[in-house]
Amino acid sequence: MSAKKIQRALLSVTDKSGLVEFARALAGHGVELISTGGTARTLREAGLDVKDISDLTGFPEMLDGRVKTLHPKVHGGLLYIRGNAEHEAAVTAHGIAPIDMVVVNLYAFEKTAAQPGVAFGHLIENIDIGGPSMVRSAAKNFEDVAIVTRVTDYADLTEELKTNNGALTRETRWKLAKQAFATTAAYDTAIANTLDRIAESPEPAKAAAPDVGALPTTLRINYPLAQSLRYGENPHQRAALYADGSGLGVAGAKQLQGKELSYNNLVDLDACWELALELSPEPNDPPAVAIIKHTNPCGAATGATVLEAYQKALSADPVSAFGGVIGINRTVDGAAAEEIAKLFVEAIAAPGFTEEAKERFAAKKNLRLVEIQSAPARPVVKNVSGGLLLQDADTDRITQSELNVVTKRPPTPEEFSALLFAWRVCKHVKSNAIVYARDGQTVGVGAGQMSRVDAAKFGAMKAVLPLKGTVAASDAFFPFPDGLETVVEAGATAVIQPGGSVKDADVIAAADRLGIAMVFTGIRHFRH
Known part of the structure; x- marks a missing residue:
């Protein structure tokens, strides 16, 4: 693999987790650090030698920070092809220095949009322009430039730089480039989806009040891969799980023990969890248990305790319950676990399990225990030939x-x-x-x-x-x-x-x- 040495890096991040440590590792390999605004201040406070972006461009940051990296000396330094005679001549003529790495994460637009009553002007101001532009420029020229968009990559990159004496391989630069384009795609999707729900543009100081119930004019889905599955509904079908990153619902569940979750397990877990919540939606409602087979309930019940609810649900159809999946809307205690463990089940979903319950289930090595936290209702999407159907979730609860x-x-x-x-x-x-x-x-x-x-x-x-x-x-x-x-x-x-x-x-x-x-x-x- 062709490894290229990092000699100059531009750092401009919103999330400063691990920033100082990574920048210190770069500096240890003789990398010149260039930075902007708050990122530069953080690095200087840590004792690192940092050049301001204005020193590179010869142009001050302006318009409340809207313009700082949108400059030919930034994008020229990122985009020119090293070794290309025409490009080399152009950057030499215009005094453009190469930039070999960009470390960027973007304005937290989604967090801003999620704030209740956020002002429309503040929402718009949190649309990052320079960051995505640098990300795309660096990613396009991955043959010569490394683009780092994820804090979680800092540790591995630090190790590779150490192994390669300050250089990164082409394989790593390619992986980083793909992640970078996925980052900007997700970012643009979040902006487009948010603005799509705002019917009219209010005055800047007025609240940006999206119509959360409105169906989008364009359906944009951008969920990263969460887990590759062994197969789909049947062994000849490939499958994977993609998650919204919230950590909620079945896609964000925490598996405590057991075999890898299958496609069918996940579908049934979603069905049993939703039914258990449906039966007792309020915190003071009684415990509820749903036993599911092929997404249909073979038994469901409420009771004074989880044990009672389980016993009632099981007694409705104990034959069909064999090999099923169980959803429980309360923490599973030892008494309930003792009884449930007598039945062969594929998986159990609950908001929690006591230590006693975990100990009781531990003997069943293949049993999947899954902790789930409730997720807000989302529109339902289904495939049809040539397109997708989308509808509101069926959340009606009649009294x-x-x-x-x-x-x-x-x-x-x-x-x-x-x-x-x-x-x-x-x-x-x-x-x-x-x-x-x-x-x-x-x-x-x-x-x-x-x-x-x-x-x-x-x-x-x-x-x-x-x-x-x-x-x-x-x-x-x-x-x-x-x-x-x-x-x-x-x-x-x-x-x-x-x-x-x-x-x-x-x-x-x-x-x-x-x-x-x-x-x-x-x-x-x-x-x-």
């Missing part, structure tokens, strides 16, 4: 006061509670979906059937516990009385459904004839 009782008999208080529970579970079941439930526990789940009647029959057929006295939830309306009649025949005494069918009157009449209670939600929860 009892919003239900419309349409039958002569209203639900009892116990039925109302069970209906809301069944409705929350049904939202997370593949359509067509029917859920039978009782007392904070699923009793039967009919998922992904082509006919709603078949979904009702399948849910009843799968039930291990008695169906008599349950309630039933349907993710979409009953188009005819036959689906309703099926759930009542199975044992349901109350039904929750969206309503909105042209046959609603016939379905309501059937419910009154059968003596059951029925409520309409006015919304549906298709899940394809």
